[in-house]
Amino acid sequence: MTPGVAEAQTQTETQIDSIGRPEQLGCSGRPIVLSTHALTKQFGSLRAVDGLDMEVCAGDVFGFLGPNGAGKTTVIRLVLGLIHPTSGHAEVCGHRVPGELQGALRHVAGFVDDPTFYPLMSARRNLRLLGSMTGPVSEERVDEVLEIAGLLERAESRVGGFSHGMKQRLGIAQALLHSPELIVLDEPTSGLDPRGMKDVRELIRDLGAAGTTVFLSSHLLHEVEQVCTRAVILNKGRVVVQGKVSELRPQNDAVKVLTDDQGKAAETLKAQFGAGGVSDDEGFLIVEADEDGVPEMVRRLVADGLAVRAVVPAPEQGLEDFFLELTSDEDAKPAVESRRRGIARVLGRRR
Amino acid sequence: MSTPENAVPIPPAAAHGSTAPRMRGHAWGPLRREWIKLLFQRRTYLIWGGAAAIPFLVSLAIHFSHDQGGGGGGGPAFLDKVLGNGMYVPLASLAVLIPFMLPLAAAMVGGYMIAGEAELGTLRIILLRPVRRGAMLLTKWAAAMLYLAFGSVILLVSGLLFGWLFFGLHPMVTLSGSTISIAHGFGLTLLVYLFGLAAMSTMVSLALLCSVVTDSSLTALIVTVVIYIAINIVIAFSYFAWLRPWVFPYYYTEFLNFFRDPIYWRPIVKAIENFAVWSAGLTVAAYIMFRRKDVLS
Numbered sequence: 341m342t343p344g345v346a347e348a349q350t351q352t353e354t355q356i357d358s359i360g361r362p363e364q365l366g367c368s369g370r371p372i373v374l375s376t377h378a379l380t381k382q383f384g385s386l387r388a389v390d391g392l393d394m395e396v397c398a399g400d401v402f403g404f405l406g407p408n409g410a411g412k413t414t415v416i417r418l419v420l421g422l423i424h425p426t427s428g429h430a431e432v433c434g435h436r437v438p439g440e441l442q443g444a445l446r447h448v449a450g451f452v453d454d455p456t457f458y459p460l461m462s463a464r465r466n467l468r469l470l471g472s473m474t475g476p477v478s479e480e481r482v483d484e485v486l487e488i489a490g491l492l493e494r495a496e497s498r499v500g501g502f503s504h505g506m507k508q509r510l511g512i513a514q515a516l517l518h519s520p521e522l523i524v525l526d527e528p529t530s531g532l533d534p535r536g537m538k539d540v541r542e543l544i545r546d547l548g549a550a551g552t553t554v555f556l557s558s559h560l561l562h563e564v565e566q567v568c569t570r571a572v573i574l575n576k577g578r579v580v581v582q583g584k585v586s587e588l589r590p591q592n593d594a595v596k597v598l599t600d601d602q603g604k605a606a607e608t609l610k611a612q613f614g615a616g617g618v619s620d621d622e623g624f625l626i627v628e629a630d631e632d633g634v635p636e637m638v639r640r641l642v643a644d645g646l647a648v649r650a651v652v653p654a655p656e657q658g659l660e661d662f663f664l665e666l667t668s669d670e671d672a673k674p675a676v677e678s679r680r681r682g683i684a685r686v687l688g689r690r691r
Numbered sequence: 692m693s694t695p696e697n698a699v700p701i702p703p704a705a706a707h708g709s710t711a712p713r714m715r716g717h718a719w720g721p722l723r724r725e726w727i728k729l730l731f732q733r734r735t736y737l738i739w740g741g742a743a744a745i746p747f748l749v750s751l752a753i754h755f756s757h758d759q760g761g762g763g764g765g766g767p768a769f770l771d772k773v774l775g776n777g778m779y780v781p782l783a784s785l786a787v788l789i790p791f792m793l794p795l796a797a798a799m800v801g802g803y804m805i806a807g808e809a810e811l812g813t814l815r816i817i818l819l820r821p822v823r824r825g826a827m828l829l830t831k832w833a834a835a836m837l838y839l840a841f842g843s844v845i846l847l848v849s850g851l852l853f854g855w856l857f858f859g860l861h862p863m864v865t866l867s868g869s870t871i872s873i874a875h876g877f878g879l880t881l882l883v884y885l886f887g888l889a890a891m892s893t894m895v896s897l898a899l900l901c902s903v904v905t906d907s908s909l910t911a912l913i914v915t916v917v918i919y920i921a922i923n924i925v926i927a928f929s930y931f932a933w934l935r936p937w938v939f940p941y942y943y944t945e946f947l948n949f950f951r952d953p954i955y956w957r958p959i960v961k962a963i964e965n966f967a968v969w970s971a972g973l974t975v976a977a978y979i980m981f982r983r984k985d986v987l988s
Binding site: 417421423441442445446448449450451453454457458459460461465469470472474511514 | 728732812816
């Protein structure tokens with residue numbers, strides 16, 4: 341793990357410790373719509389969710405990130421009362437779950453895993469049926485949500501003939517029926533083509549702009565970067581990082597340096613920034629120097645008789661790399677390596 | 692999704708507090724939903740089709756057996772009486788169905804109620820709506836009973852129709868030898884049908900319990916039928932005679948007592964009591980399991 345990641349994790353732990361004091365986590369007076377308190381779920385010997393604490397504030401488009409198997413769907417099932425926690429609890433729109441589940445579910449809508457419907461019924465009838473379980477729903481409202489989801493033309497078609505993407509959109513439509521305070525969407529763009537993904541993301545942004553709180557589970561980093569205001573990164577059932585999306589990415593003050601003698605330059609720079617602050621990357625030296633340090637660095641290089649050919653900002657570490665580092669499974673690496681070697685051997689024999 | 696030109700404005704989130712008006716106290720609403728779900732399943736029509744066809748097949752078989760000089764040919768109660776009187780067709784059809792096909796239909800519809808939704812994936816979407824699991828389970832039980840009642844009505848109407856067409860409708864002779872009018876006979880036949888439904892409530896509850904435990908409707912159906920057959924086999928042995936008064940399949944044929952003159956109520960009441968206890972017990976067990984069930988489907 342790189343020092344940047346370690347720092348981020350330390351910073352995160354400080355944030356986790358402060359759960360229960362919303363003002364410290366950036367809700368800035370907004371009500372907390374969803375929170376979990378030491379939420380834990382054990383399946384046999386597997387601890388799928390491990391003492392989870394997080395908060396979603398009203399108006400957030402909240403990204404719930406994690407690799408496959410991190411426990412995202414289990415958390416959603418716990419929060420929505422589909423499964424019972426081993427310990428801990430959640431609070432949804434002021435209602436404790438479990439305990440006051442029906443009260444909570446009056447304010448929430450969404451779907452878990454793939455949205456599923458009655459295949460022999462039309463999209464419209466499915467919406468009517470599901471909507472009537474929450475409260476009266478008018479035909480006009482059904483039309484509205486079908487139009488928002490772009491399914492109005494297929495309203496009378498049987499859902500059994502719908503593509504995966506259309507079912508995803510119908511899932512969003514049924515979630516919108518009663519204009520809930522909180523919409524929970526579990527990987528809503530999975531299986532969609534690029535156009536469909538773009539549409540769904542725009543819809544989520546629009547919902548957020550209209551003041552609806554959206555809880556978006558995803559394993560797609562760029563999706564969360566594009567759409568969400570705040571996020572949690574989950575791994576092995578635990579929060580690794582949470583905060584504003586813009587602050588999740590580690591701050592990167594590094595420059596790439598190219599001189600006529602990289603060996604000598606490395607010695608000079610290590611004397612200034614320490615051995616850990618200088619590394620080699622495809623012929624360039626990567627130096628962790630902030631804005632103030634760069635002029636002094638160049639002066640020293642020139643003073644040592646080196647010709648400085650280039651000083652350029654090092655590319656920022658993407659959230660994706662950061663995410664991979666945070667969620668990498670060290671234990672799994674030997675097994676993955678062994679598998680790779682096995683595949684290479686088989687391919688070698690075939691050649 | 693809506694294109695920018697025809698984009699539909701998304702309504703703002705509801706103000707803090709309730710977002711949806713509360714559904715108040717109409718039991719018919721949930722039952723209607725379950726009923727609609729049943730109507731949108733192909734298997735529903737298979738069973739109902741069977742209920743319509745069986746009286747026709749019974750009538751046809753008796754008719755041709757008579758042509759070949761075979762008579763009624765024994766078999767279940769009332770079958771040999773069909774020949775001279777179409778009023779016995781719905782009764783004989785029910786007598787054929789009560790021990791065999793009705794339990795199967797009850798196991799099928801009851802077994803589908805939770806496990807079927809689980810395997811379809813709709814259980815997780817309906818449980819995100821503010822409906823209590825207990826209320827949902829009871830509604831599903833009621834819908835299963837309604838399904839069987841409707842099937843029974845089809846059987847009754849079909850039985851009377853084909854009975855009339857093949858043999859004509861005449862006054863009936865009770866098991867005690869007395870003769871009763873067509874209207875009286877029809878009333879007794881209705882009572883037998885109600886008894887059949889009461890009997891099936893036990894199978895529906897058993898199937899519902901199995902349906903809660905598993906996520907496969909086929910498994911729920913098979914387990915229910917296996918339990919039913921196992922009980923029947925066990926109580927067939929005299930060694931287990933002491934068990935008979937306690938298990939519900941033992942009472943399934945007590946409907947015959949409606950056709951004694953006067954009606955022999957004691958075994959009928961005892962049977963109904965047994966059905967009520969078993970049905971309530973199994974439904975409560977299903978509720979306890981369902982309330983704590985982790986929905987992972």
